[in-house]
Amino acid sequence: MVKAQEALAYCKEKRMNTDFCVLIDMSVHSGKNRFFLWDFKEAKVIEEGLCSHGCGKAPWGDTQTMTKPVFSNVSESHMSSVGKYKIGERGVSQWGINVKYLLHGLEKTNSNAYKRFIVLHSWDAVAEEEVYPNGTPEGWGCPAVSNGFLRAIDGYLKGAEDAVLLWVYI
Numbered sequence: 001m002v003k004a005q006e007a008l009a010y011c012k013e014k015r016m017n018t019d020f021c022v023l024i025d026m027s028v029h030s031g032k033n034r035f036f037l038w039d040f041k042e043a044k045v046i047e048e049g050l051c052s053h054g055c056g057k058a059p060w061g062d063t064q065t066m067t068k069p070v071f072s073n074v075s076e077s078h079m080s081s082v083g084k085y086k087i088g089e090r091g092v093s094q095w096g097i098n099v100k101y102l103l104h105g106l107e108k109t110n111s112n113a114y115k116r117f118i119v120l121h122s123w124d125a126v127a128e129e130e131v132y133p134n135g136t137p138e139g140w141g142c143p144a145v146s147n148g149f150l151r152a153i154d155g156y157l158k159g160a161e162d163a164v165l166l167w168v169y170i
Contacts, residue, residue, distance in 0.1 A: 003169060004038050010084065011040075011165050020156060022120075022166040024051055024143055026082065030066040031132035035145055037153050047156075049149035050126050054079035054141035061125060066135025071170075073105070073112045078140045080118075080168060081110035087120065087157060087164040096122025096147045099154060103143075103166065110168070118142050120166065122150035143168065 007021045020039050028034035035051035038044075056072075056079045058064040072079035086104040093100035100121040105113035123144035125137040143166070145153075157164060 001038070003167065004040070004043070007038070007165055007167055008040050014165075015162065016086070017160050017162040017164045019160070020046065021164060022087070022153075024166065024168045026053060026069050026071075026080070026168060026170045029132055030063065030069070030136040030138075031134050032130050035143065035149070037156060047149070047152050049128075049145050049152075050130065050136045052123065052126055052136045052139050052142070052144040055138035058138060060139065061137045063135030063137060065138060069138075069170075071109070073109055073116075075112060075116050080141045080143065081105060081113055081116075082168050082170060083107035083110035085110060085113060085166040085168070087166050088114075090154075090158060093119070093121040095144065096124055097150055099150060101157060116141065120145070120150075122147045 023036045025034045033048040035049050036045045037047035039046045053069040056070045073081045084106045088102035100119040103113045105111045126146040128146045128148045
């Protein structure tokens, strides 16, 4: 996976976690797994799941952009932002299993993520398994995953000694 090689080089350069990272491929239909926890040492996916994206001008919870999400870094756009993020502090969420991770945008395309309250969290509306040809409900821009999936990756994130890269790309 080319993105994983690029991610490892980036993590080495920025002194981020070189054990694993998160890769989110927004070119994949939202009803299919597109959130990947990538193990750099084993060069393979160790966890994968569904991931929501922002609804933009469509109704919240709808699936109108399941094949072609739109992206923005503007507040109140209700769109996701592409780019590299540093996964920050673990905190309490009002969604899903009540766990969230703050996201710090590292590029021009996502520099407002923290101000926009874009966080990694779970959401009851996100299924535990692929729902293709249906889509995953769209939120306000956060990469939201299923409750079970966040439980699965939470242990990795909590145990990381160095900052973990999350990369949203198309």
